[in-house]
Amino acid sequence: MYNIFIYPVLPFRSMNIVTTVIKSRHSVRKFKPDPVGDLVIDDALECAAHAPTAMNIQPWLFGVIRNKSVLSAIAGLTDHGKFIAECPLCFAVFGEKNQKYYLEDCCAATENLILALQAHGISSCWVAGEKKPYSEAVRNLLGVPPGYTLVSLVAAGSPAEIAITPKKEMKHLAFFEHFKTE
């Protein structure tokens, strides 16, 4: 049922399927050309839309782009997302900009989307949208109304190459009850 990458997960002791999926995710920027199935796309979109939102406003809109020339056009607008031209699928997450917490809400949705894809064996890479000079150009390209602003792009597909990035040690990141310097 689930196609989970066991190989990067082996160092972890967790046996919980959700935490295993979370820890097995790595940004992937090289994809196989194989299309991503509609059922996977639908499930990932539903998971995105299940993210928590301030006052349950759900201030978002999700674009699904598979057309090669549109993918190339998006890639051409970005600075660090040129690989979008070579991926089989890209999501574009837009937020209603008159909603106070649209950024937090849309980031929560983006992460849910990414983790749902990972649970289906589909790798991805979050590409910045918010604060980028190309955000309006991407919105115009996709015909999205001006009340929305681009928050993120998510390039996705079957991985052709997985690079594992180092993470900071937990002892430097978390504190219990009261922070103290070492």
Ligand SMILES: Cc1cc2nc3c(=O)[nH]c(=O)nc-3n(C[C@H](O)[C@H](O)[C@H](O)COP(=O)(O)O)c2cc1C
């Ligand atoms: C808000 C945000 C913006 C990002 N923008 C880009 C981007 O424009 N291009 C890119 O290749 N990766 C981008 N990334 C992916 C990060 O580079 C990646 O998450 C980070 O290096 C950690 O690697 P990991 O995802 O494999 O853990 C972005 C990630 C986030 C959360």
